[in-house]
Amino acid sequence: MFKIYSQTDNKQIIASPESTILEATLKAGINHTHVCGGNARCSTCRVYIIDGLSNCLPRNAKEKQLAERLGFPENIRLACQTKIRGNITIRRLVVDDLDIKIILKQFGDTSGTKLGQEKDLTILFTDIENYTQFAEALPAYDVVHTLNRYYQTMNDIIVQHKGIISDVAGDGILALFGVLEDRENPVLDAIDAVRAMHTALIRFNAYLHPIYNRSFEIRAGINFGKVIVGSFDTGMMSKISAIGDAVNFASRIEDMNKDFGTRLLISQSAFEKVKGLVKTHKMYHSGLKGKSGEYTLYDIEV
Numbered sequence: 001m002f003k004i005y006s007q008t009d010n011k012q013i014i015a016s017p018e019s020t021i022l023e024a025t026l027k028a029g030i031n032h033t034h035v036c037g038g039n040a041r042c043s044t045c046r047v048y049i050i051d052g053l054s055n056c057l058p059r060n061a062k063e064k065q066l067a068e069r070l071g072f073p074e075n076i077r078l079a080c081q082t083k084i085r086g087n088i089t090i091r092r093l094v095v096d097d098l099d100i101k102i103i104l105k106q107f108g109d110t111s112g113t114k115l116g117q118e119k120d121l122t123i124l125f126t127d128i129e130n131y132t133q134f135a136e137a138l139p140a141y142d143v144v145h146t147l148n149r150y151y152q153t154m155n156d157i158i159v160q161h162k163g164i165i166s167d168v169a170g171d172g173i174l175a176l177f178g179v180l181e182d183r184e185n186p187v188l189d190a191i192d193a194v195r196a197m198h199t200a201l202i203r204f205n206a207y208l209h210p211i212y213n214r215s216f217e218i219r220a221g222i223n224f225g226k227v228i229v230g231s232f233d234t235g236m237m238s239k240i241s242a243i244g245d246a247v248n249f250a251s252r253i254e255d256m257n258k259d260f261g262t263r264l265l266i267s268q269s270a271f272e273k274v275k276g277l278v279k280t281h282k283m284y285h286s287g288l289k290g291k292s293g294e295y296t297l298y299d300i301e302v
């Protein structure tokens, strides 16, 4: 007999080698969610193995299939399929109706990003030079219409280069590379995307200039680093977002284009990935707004 400590319920229970974690918790009177009745089809019985993962038997075929589909990390297991050979500590991950709703919605998503995972990603921020003057000078309809054209154009380019737009705010775009598929060099993908965005601007400005007597120029900043990436659902909309200092850092780098009069600045960590593959104009050692210390930034040819 083995011990299972459920942190969620602050309860220790006993499990036999023949019983699954779910069978043991239910037998102990724990209201452990199991929407599909323990058939490895809903994942609502999922538990986080806090301690004793090596005491869990490997995933069986049914669990493996669902875990791969949902992108489960090793320590998230289906309680209805997992048997143990030693003591473990668990946390139940689906504890109320809202949890069930969120989990069941994940079945429409195949990217595996809904769960939240730590990943090395390439983060790209862009903004439009002189956008504020543009927005102030034109009627709201024109501003929104022009920005929609701009977003649409740039989204196509980012997707072509295997990135996704995570967020837009005013004239700013936050795009992530390396989220949906593993790429050999997502930093290079992001740089190529920025170059293609500049090329696309020529056509875009050919539309803009005759109507508004204005043109757009893009500034971009790229960082490579560890972030927590996941899909967030507000009910109204769902989007893939990255959280972490590496994201803020990319935004600060993009900001520095204003000071240096540059078009594309990248961090040291991003530069390491493309050294010898791109042409560098100049290197800057600079402080960044909201951050202590000095950082090395590279001005990359677009």
Ligand code: FES
Pocket (backbone or CB within 6 Å): 033, 034, 035, 036, 037, 038, 039, 040, 041, 042, 043, 044, 045, 046, 078, 079, 080, 081
């Ligand atoms: S109860 Fe549905 S997958 Fe375990």
